[in-house]
Amino acid sequence: MRRQLEDYSDEPIYNMKAVEQQTGISAATLRAWERRYLLIEPKRTPSGYRLYSDRDIALLRWVRQQMNEGLTISRVVAMLEAARQNGEAIYVEPQDPVALARQTPQPPSDFVQPLVQALISLDTERADEVIEQTFALYTMPTVYVEVIAPALIEIGELWHRGEISISIEHFATTYLRGRLLSLLQAYLHRTDMPMIIVGCAPGERHEIGALIFAVMLRQQGFNAIYLGQDVPVDDIVQTALQERAAMVCLSANNQSSALALREVQPLLERSGHPNPPLFGYGGRAFDTDPALRQQVKGHYLGSDPRDAVNLIHNLLRAQRNGK
Numbered sequence: 001m002r003r004q005l006e007d008y009s010d011e012p013i014y015n016m017k018a019v020e021q022q023t024g025i026s027a028a029t030l031r032a033w034e035r036r037y038l039l040i041e042p043k044r045t046p047s048g049y050r051l052y053s054d055r056d057i058a059l060l061r062w063v064r065q066q067m068n069e070g071l072t073i074s075r076v077v078a079m080l081e082a083a084r085q086n087g088e089a090i091y092v093e094p095q096d097p098v099a100l101a102r103q104t105p106q107p108p109s110d111f112v113q114p115l116v117q118a119l120i121s122l123d124t125e126r127a128d129e130v131i132e133q134t135f136a137l138y139t140m141p142t143v144y145v146e147v148i149a150p151a152l153i154e155i156g157e158l159w160h161r162g163e164i165s166i167s168i169e170h171f172a173t174t175y176l177r178g179r180l181l182s183l184l185q186a187y188l189h190r191t192d193m194p195m196i197i198v199g200c201a202p203g204e205r206h207e208i209g210a211l212i213f214a215v216m217l218r219q220q221g222f223n224a225i226y227l228g229q230d231v232p233v234d235d236i237v238q239t240a241l242q243e244r245a246a247m248v249c250l251s252a253n254n255q256s257s258a259l260a261l262r263e264v265q266p267l268l269e270r271s272g273h274p275n276p277p278l279f280g281y282g283g284r285a286f287d288t289d290p291a292l293r294q295q296v297k298g299h300y301l302g303s304d305p306r307d308a309v310n311l312i313h314n315l316l317r318a319q320r321n322g323k
Helices: 016-023 027-037 054-068 073-085 097-102 108-120 124-137 140-160 166-186 208-219 233-242 255-270 284-288 290-295 305-320
Strands: 195-200 223-226 247-251 278-282
Touching: 016 027, 016 054, 016 124, 027 073, 054 073, 108 124, 108 140, 108 166, 124 140, 124 166, 140 166, 140 208, 140 305, 166 208, 195 208, 195 233, 208 223, 208 247, 208 305, 233 247, 233 255, 247 255, 247 305, 255 278, 255 284, 255 290, 278 284, 278 305, 284 290
Parallel strands: 195 223, 195 247, 247 278
Antiparallel strands: none
16 A cells, blocks of 8 residues: 655654665665755764665665656656655555565674674774674664674573673673763764653662663654663652653663562652653563563563654653643
8 A cells, every 4th residue: 555755754763774675775876866866865864874764665666667657867856856845745655574574684683792702802893893783784673673782691591600800791791881872972962852751770880781772762853851770760750850851761680670660650740740751661671571571660661662762752752642
């Protein structure tokens, strides 16, 4: 079924390689069109890589469809400009799922072990190469969830088994934390958008999962405020109320930290605020022990931060609509 171009998301998440795979347009051609016709204006990562949205890809597929029917690129661009000036809708045919499946690159999981090996060898240059390669192949959320997070879990397991020292584990964590913080700071701080406060539960020192989530929220355009490790419940509730946050999201990877979150929702409810922030929680403790979710009031955000971002969109939309 055809969709209007404006119905597609304009969130910049696809790299050049992904655009090539989904449109069949080469990187050289795409750069030439951007330069000569100003066809699209991709955003940039902190490292300078282009990032494209679903809307950009849909537009490029529409351009390709017109050219397949015999039109020149200059003629297609003129049609596009005329449609925009006249307020006419542009309809895009759906992507062929069979063709798309043939273009699937190697799985992101193939890059986990190379990243782990680079980090336990203290080789930041190689680690940089691996991460930059994944950013060139996959969407940024995919890299966070399917490469960086599993690599950190594997490094933690190596330490628990006594195969690497605590110094190596700290080095790897510090490296990945630095990469993620640089991304968080690179995204525009949208103070006009709903504020979502993200942090770790009391006593929780493992912050990479929460940091990944904050980066993804900032990438989605939310005013994501990241507080880091070991945040006292009373303090974060007070801050959320004072700053009129739309939501508080906290992460816990162990049982004691998870149980400390039992006080968050009651404190918000007792505040007397007419519109208290929503409360969401996640982390490995809740993922692996469903019984813990029964003891903590609020919204369990799930094990995949990509799904959690979608859930937050829905929760805030329902809140705005008074549901």
